[in-house]
Amino acid sequence: MKTFRRLSKSKVGTGILILFLVLILASFAISDISNFRSGGSSLPQNTLAKVGDAELTAADLDTAMQRRLAAVRQQNPQATYADLAGDFDQIVDALIQERTLWAYARKHGFTVSKKLIDAEIVKLPGVRGLDGRFSEANYQNFLRSERLTDAQIRREIETAILQRLVIAPLAANTRLAPGIARPYADLLLEQRSGNLGLIPFAAFTGGPAPTAQELQAFYRQNAARYTVPERRSFRIARITNDQLGAVAPTEQEIAAYYQQNQATYGGTEKRVLSRATLPDQRAIAGIVQRAKAGGTFAAAAAPAGFSASDVSVGPQTRAELAAKAGEAVAAQVFSAPAGSVIGPVQSSTGFDAIKVESIQASTGRSLADVRGEIVEKLSADKRKNAIADLVGKIEDALADGSSFEEVATANKLPVLATPPLTRAGAAFDQPDFKLPPEFAGVPTASFDIGADDEPVVEPLPNEAGYVLVDVVEVVAAAPAPLARIEAQVRTDFIARRAQDQANAAATRVLAAMDRGTPMAQALGSLGQAGVRPPEPIEIRRGALAQFAQQGQEVPPPLRILFTLAPGKAQRAAGPSGIYLVKLDKVVPGNAATNPQLVASEVTGLQRSAGEEIALQWIAAAQKELGVTRNDDAIRAARTRILGGAPVN
Structure with missing residues (x-):
């Protein structure tokens, strides 16, 4: 579940199109929608769900799960389908949401053109050749690596564009009044103070060495810990x-390749041209006659109403001229010497008179x-x-x-x-x-x-x-022989015994505190070397957000401090011992003098509100289209893909 949520925050863009699409839609948390479910259905066995006329098949789910596993294995090469058990239901729901958007758009005539989809395909990584142009061979390699067909990637791109055009604006344009955010800002400024004590595990690692019987029993009870994977x-x-x-390669192959790639190696000849085009052949013939008689082409074309800028074409390749006037015109122009006047010649726009002002020779490279x-x-x-x-x-x-x-x-x-x-x-x-x-x-x-x-x-x-x-x-997975890992088992046994003793000590201290004994006195009564007096702790609730911003978990003692009532105490397990947390005082926050904090909370709440509006849109679309789930087929797919893996 956590991995799915983390990946679901990816930005929508060109790169996201190569990821499996449910992650795009899950960026709006729409996988949480669970409405319109039905226990039984009349759907075919291989159809997991149907939204309007759009179906989710078992093959679609298989493809999504395969790509999800490939993504997880980039971080954990040993991951298996069992590691996706917690993601399975969210993936199914998100795929249904994807079909909802697609079916709704089709029903209401909101289609994405093939040209727009082609433009996105060209942006996919690795589909261009060495010349920078789209390569069909590279595109097929991309499809094979992603285990997709052309139809599937086009469907994903189409839905991604629809999501960007339909759902994203709903979430982006939400506005809330500052007064709604004020209570949340007050809460962030709330300050709590108390005491923090620690009963370290290291204080209890002494004691008698474990016996062979104790080690054997501990080894059997924790066999899974010492199991060597398959x-x-x-x-x-x-x-x-x-x-x-x-x-x-042979010399003939080298020469042939050079000739076949003259556009790359041979360079491109350009010709500086002047051109006049009219539907009247006689008028063009007059321009040609005057141009051949001498003077500039601009002067020859002036009587027909052309200015110098009208007839100046500038340097042109043969391909560029062919695109403007047609291949027949380009063939005559590029076979004529500099200074030649061609025409009247019929072009794609009428009749042309063209003068070759100069020739810019190609700057190609020789075969050598x-x-x-x-x-x-x-x-x-x-x-x-x-x-x-x-x-x-x-x-x-x-x-x-x-x-x-x-x-x-x-x-x-x-x-x-x-x-x-x-x-x-x-x-x-x-x-x-x-x-x-x-x-x-x-x-x-x-x-x-x-x-x-x-x-x-x-x-x-x-x-x-x-x-x-x-x-x-x-070699099947099995616990390592005790004789081989005895030292590790002994270390683990001593650590577990110390943890148990530290927990028992924490229970005694909390019982004494419940009777009114101060924390310092209760800790001191343990008489255990290594246990230090408690320390005062004071923090605002808003400071906890810094841990999330740095990608860290909030330390358990701080998390507990903000769940306690004044005068109450509780334990929290830490990596090095058992923490004891007691809350003494709560000072409510007041954001009246902190407008920046209020504005920040407004932004955060608008984002959440936008997600909620997107949820409601999807729910409304599903209600209009009708959603049928084949729960029996979904359970069968889960068993087939995940086996008996439990839900996380």
């Missing part, structure tokens, strides 16, 4: 350029100048194609029944055998073992392969080649 041993065969031999970079480019392409062919050959051999050993031997692949590794690549039995850096991601990518499954080919990052991976053994 591990798998692999055989990894690297597929690299070393297996390809010499790969180099660019041969090195062409060889490098073609060699890289050949290696990429050759290794792709080799991977295809290996996959075909595996499909035909060849074993890992046979494929590795036939293709001279170097093989690395690993000890049992966790998903993160750690070797519990051989802590000094380190995977080569290029194989660091192999366990994570291949951890779901079973010992009885066929070997698979996995890509290495940064286009470093491929690896053929075979799982040799699967």
Whole structure:
């Protein structure tokens, strides 16, 4: 749940379009809406919900969960679907909200043009080629990496644009009166004072050494703490350029590539032109006659009503002229020498008279100048194609029944055998073992392969080649042998005993305080070395917000201080001991002289109000469209994806 909420605060923009869309909609907390649910339904088994005419299918949910897991694994490579149990219901609800927006827009004729969606696709990362233009091949690679189809990404982009145009303005334009924020500002200025004591765990770490029976019992009771996660041993065969031999382009291929890319290497010729165009061919013929007779083209065109600025076209490439006048005109102009007058010639706008004032020669590079970079480019392409062919050959051999050993031997692949590794690549039995850096991601990518499954080919990052991976053994998760971790168990036992004793001491101190004994006296009566006298504490409620601004949790003692009534005391567990918090005095806040604080609270409340309005809009849209949930299918999907994982 916390991870989902944190990611849901991402900004809406070009980059967000590559994330799974429910996070965009969840930025308005719309996943909290739970109205219009139905226990049973007449929906097909694979349809989880229907909003108007828009359906949420099991395949849609599978795609969203896969992408969610991929995002979580960027922070925690060992994450599994079980770690998403707390997010499951929110993801389902948010997907339904996405369909609500899409269906509502379709019903009311609010559509997003294909041209606008294409413009957003061009902005996606990695879809442009080396020339800076959209590359269909790169776009297909992007879809494969995101596990999406073209239709799916277009649907997501369309809904994201609708969200930006429909829902975002609702939330952004909310306005509240300052008087509504005043009580909240007063609350932030509230000041509390009291006493803070600490009973440190370290004060109780002495005592007799634990017996073998105590350690054995503690080990059994805390078996989960000492469980080593599932591990798998692999055989990894690297597929690299070393297996390809010499790969180099021929001279004919180099020359052909140079000719095919003249726009890049050959440069572009430009011609400075003067041009007059009219629908009257005779008038244009008069301009041509006068221009050929001598003088400037501007003077020749003046009798027809043209000024000098009207006929001055300036430098033009052949493509630019073709776009203005047509390819037939461009062909004549770019085959004529400087000073030539062409016309009358029929163009896309009428009849033209054109003079080639001067020629700006292309500034291209010769084949000799660019041969090195062409060889490098073609060699890289050949290696990429050759290794792709080799991977295809290996996959075909595996499909035909060849074993890992046979494929590795036939293709001279170097093989690395690993000890049992966790998903993160750690070797519990051989802590000094380190995977080569290029194989660091192999366990994570291949951890779901079973010992009885066929070997698979996995890509290495940064286009470093491929690896053929075979799982040799699967070691189930199990507690580590006590004999091996006895020192750790002994340390943990002593720490737990100290915590229990510190808690018991805190109980005695709180009981004494309830009878009216001051905290200092109650702590002193413990007679325990290492327990210090309490310290005074005084803080305003608004200071707690600083912890959140710095991405930190509010310390438990401070959090408890603002839940107590005056004269009351309570304990709070900390990392180094048990805190005792007693509240003595509360001074109410008064924001009458702090207009900046009131204004800040107005801003915060307007944001919350905007989110609420967005919620209400979605709820109203759902009421109009009608929402049907197939709860049986949703529960089945949860079981299929998460297994028996509990809700967080």
